[in-house]
Amino acid sequence: MMKKLAIMTSGGDAPGLNACIRSLIRTATWYGIEVAGIRYGFEGMISGDFIELNSESAGNIIQKGGTILKSSRSKRFRTSQGRKSAYLQLKEKGIDIVIVIGGDGSLRGASILSEEYADLSIVGIPKTIDNDVTGTDYSIGFDTAVNTAMEAVDKIRDTAESHDRVFVVEVMGRDAGYLAFDIGMACGAEGILIPETTADFSYLERSFVRGWDRKKTSLIVIVAEGDESGGAFQISERIKKLCPEKDVRLSILGHIQRGGSPTASDRILATRLGHAAIETVMEGGRNTMVGIVNKKIAYTPLTSVEKRSMDIDSKSLQLLEILIT
Numbered sequence: 416m417m418k419k420l421a422i423m424t425s426g427g428d429a430p431g432l433n434a435c436i437r438s439l440i441r442t443a444t445w446y447g448i449e450v451a452g453i454r455y456g457f458e459g460m461i462s463g464d465f466i467e468l469n470s471e472s473a474g475n476i477i478q479k480g481g482t483i484l485k486s487s488r489s490k491r492f493r494t495s496q497g498r499k500s501a502y503l504q505l506k507e508k509g510i511d512i513v514i515v516i517g518g519d520g521s522l523r524g525a526s527i528l529s530e531e532y533a534d535l536s537i538v539g540i541p542k543t544i545d546n547d548v549t550g551t552d553y554s555i556g557f558d559t560a561v562n563t564a565m566e567a568v569d570k571i572r573d574t575a576e577s578h579d580r581v582f583v584v585e586v587m588g589r590d591a592g593y594l595a596f597d598i599g600m601a602c603g604a605e606g607i608l609i610p611e612t613t614a615d616f617s618y619l620e621r622s623f624v625r626g627w628d629r630k631k632t633s634l635i636v637i638v639a640e641g642d643e644s645g646g647a648f649q650i651s652e653r654i655k656k657l658c659p660e661k662d663v664r665l666s667i668l669g670h671i672q673r674g675g676s677p678t679a680s681d682r683i684l685a686t687r688l689g690h691a692a693i694e695t696v697m698e699g700g701r702n703t704m705v706g707i708v709n710k711k712i713a714y715t716p717l718t719s720v721e722k723r724s725m726d727i728d729s730k731s732l733q734l735l736e737i738l739i740t
């Protein structure tokens with residue numbers, strides 16, 4: 416008998432969620448699978464906030480930011496009582512397969528639910544602008560966030576250049592530096608501070624002096640919000656001490672990085688992962704995450720999905736050193 420499937424988005428939103436929802440609905444419908452949507456992630460699963468989805472629901476959403484299914488971070492789902500209520504809601508609606516589009520925390524939660532209730536099948540899809548999920552080279556939303564921030568920093572560069580200023584720009588990345596690193600590289604930043612390395616202020620000073628020596632008039636430092644030396648406020652104070660004669664300003668990009676229309680790369684990634692998730696279901700796969708590794712679909716057991724951090728090797732550090740000289 417054909418099973419009933421539900422899809423949900425969980426945790427912080429990311430551009431490309433709607434493209435993924437569209438792909439899931441269209442592929443499931445192609446196979447004749449009935450699809451429900453769970454609103455507000457695990458919170459909606461617990462409270463039974465389910466809606467019917469069909470091919471029409473997937474119309475004209477591929478280019479939209481946010482998530483038509485809404486999202487949340489659920490404290491209740493962290494308790495066994497909360498998960499039991501969620502399970503009972505799924506059973507009541509006749510749902511035995513759930514596709515969870517989430518970051519490492521949501522996918523861990525999904526894994527616990529599938530271990531506690533063996534008659535449920537769960538397939539995970541990684542999304543987070545932080546790109547810090549194991550088992551995939553890219554998570555849905557990362558590429559768009561890099562591009563959004565790059566455009567913002569390019570604009571900051573214009574005004575910094577006009578006023579001969581130093582700018583510290585804080586980007587998202589609570590635990591990982593993927594975003595900061597790629598944004599910094601794409602914008603030709605003179606400094607990048609990420610949680611995976613210890614901030615080296617003497618390196619920053621050398622970089623500044625080199626820049627001024629060759630008549631650079633603006634300097635930009637990108638800092639990940641999770642950097643151990645603090646956010647933009649603390650870093651700009653330190654920089655003011657390094658060069659008291661300079662005009663130092665700061666800018667925190669914040670949630671602008673989470674919104675907006677997804678890039679082509681994110682739409683394609685979301686579409687491929689959505690399709691792969693349904694194919695996995697059709698082949699009887701369960702409790703697995705579909706990701707992308709070396710441009711190919713890759714499968715990771717949900718139990719081994721974790722938070723990942725950047726592996727900064729000496730080559731990457733040398734690359735940055737070369738680029739700022």
Ligand code: F6P
Pocket residue numbers: 427428543544545587588589590640673
């Ligand atoms: O989605 C991850 C993330 O972008 C982190 O980098 C950031 O710290 C967090 O979301 C902020 O999310 P919220 O404001 O929704 O708590």
